[in-house]
Amino acid sequence: MGAKHPPVMLLDGNAGLPRETLGNKGYGIDAMRGHGLPVPPAFCLTTEVCAQFFADPQRCLDGIWDEVREKMGWLERQTSRTFGRGPRPLLVSVRSGAAQSMPGMLDTVLDLGMDDAVEDALAAVSSAEFAADTRSRFVHMYRRIVLGGEESVEVPVDPWAQLRGAIEAVFSSWNSPRAIAYRRHHGLDESAGTAVVVQAMVFGNFADDSGTGVLFSRNPMTGADEPFGEWLPGGQGEDVVSGSVDVEPIAALRDEQPDVYDELMVAARMLERLGADVQDIEFTVEEGTLWLLQTRVARRSAQAAVRLALQLRQEGLIDDAAALRRVSAAHVETLLLPSLQPETRLAAPLLAKGLPACPGVVSGTAYTDVDEALDAADEDEDVILVRAATSPDDVQGMIAARGIVTEIGGATSHAAVVSREIGRPAVVGCGAGVVEALAGRLITVDGAEGEVREGILELTAWSETDSPDLAELADIARRISPIRAHTSGDYPVLENTSEAAVADALTAGFTDVISPHPLITMLTALRLSADSKGLADV
């Protein structure tokens, strides 16, 4: 195929190609670099190479390999490091980058470019500990991700062979069974292909003044306009994402490295303006220098969806129609049900954290002995059963309890299985010492978040008329919705808020209706009319 651009593109802010060609990650890196943001230098093999790869893998890679080496040379010059040798070795990450992310794709291999000499050189410029840690991370990740956990296959010794192996594995993963099934299910284009992003590594596990974190430009749970995130001094990216270690709140970075923190806040505001939405940003600090690794639109709670839509509209980042598109009927339905409001939850001290086994929020007194729990429940006390692990004879106690907490056990543990079966909110695997720590206390179990918090926390619901945020959103909706919905007046009455009822009203040409939930009705009407005009978000 006669591509009008090279198969390997620098992501230096001037790539000038669409997401479909650079992939989502590559496009994001190029855009951030284009705005002068500190992103480690990177290049990508475009999605067009993917098709050639499947036609003949080895010939494809042979054909572009000189270009890959040339672009690696560019990374070396940009970083004043050298790949595969010292004295200042360059290590790279290799990532997949389809235009749309999907499960089953090879995700990320970090710290690639490592052999004995490189480890020695790294040890000389940092410490033997850092070099060994980095190498062990690389070997584990390469084995797990590129070699599929196969113990019998050796990780290649030669850094260039490592690079080629990783690129090959990324392309191959486009056709993994899970990825194929996902594309089929979502009707995505089979021939779109994935790009491969190769980026210079920066190290959060380097030394002092280093670390890694995740920043949400605003709080994605409450919707408050305040930075929210996590900071892990001395950690690498996957440490934060995997949740395998304890992290600090983002405020810790402000205390430790105020200049870096300020620079990060400025970058977050810029990315928010560019994306016209709240961002979820992965970053690393290497010896006091900030690097942005990835940014994407932040996932958010229903509460935050409403508040952020109104805030961003107020700030002029989005218009009325966009603000209404940011809130779904499902969000409003969620808010109208009694639930633990994020601000209530976050204000209560966290007593234990584990795996969410069965969703729901319940409160009561923590009992650690099954007989005592059963007796208390007989007296109509609200009981939370807290056990190290559950045995068969705990089942009666679990049924009598409103919620369940265990120290040991995963998502398929007996406690998890039984809690789901009987519909008791449960948090499992909270760690040793939890039984002792919780015994006798008044606690709230949040089975969706996997948290145990102090006190009896009240569940509350929003209301379309009494919650100012929903009332404001409804006012905006009445201005632009094809149907204005009201709680009273001399208009046709919709029996319910179903899509079918709204569609019928639209077909009948009603402009004003009475609805049990006017905002939900108007959000549905807006979406239906956008769908029918082919204007839905794509």
Next chain:
Amino acid sequence: MSELTVLQAVRLKGRVNEAELAATLYEDPAGVASTIAQLTEVGLLVAGKTLRISPDGRGRLNALLAQERSGIDQDALAAAYDDFRAVNAGFKALVADWQLKDGQPNAHDDAGYDAAVLARLDDVHHRVSPIIAAATAQLPRLDIYADKLAAALEKIKAGDTAWFTRPIIDSYHTVWFELHEELIVASGLSREEEAKAGHAQ
């Protein structure tokens, strides 16, 4: 009917009434009633709205179980328990797939999905049967678990899927859970130790 059998059954059920106890033991209710009366009389069981084991009863049960263990080939039992642990991992994954679909509670509205999950139970049953036979060669009273698992499987196959994972009734999962406990105890281990080692999850 032995003291051990009744004490162990009451302990595993936690709280249970006489009729349920006779049913789960496949025993004649009159015989069970008289054993219960004796054990309650000497303070090993506590009778109220339901039966439960007393602290003395627990002590007595532990002594009886230790005595029972001392007469068996520990290596053979350890081997059976090892094999069980391997099948247990697959069974637990199967149960999770039954309860959760794409990370959300399974609404059981996708017959194809449910059928595919249940089809895997046959394989689990095939694999666990010889393991129970090997354990039963050491502890004959464990043979009842083979019968109870088979009974639950039959009900599931007849379309009554509550017998897969519902607690309290002798569903496949309830029986499995109790069998697992028996094998832990017969190996001289505790559930806490096993859970910490990642085997009783």
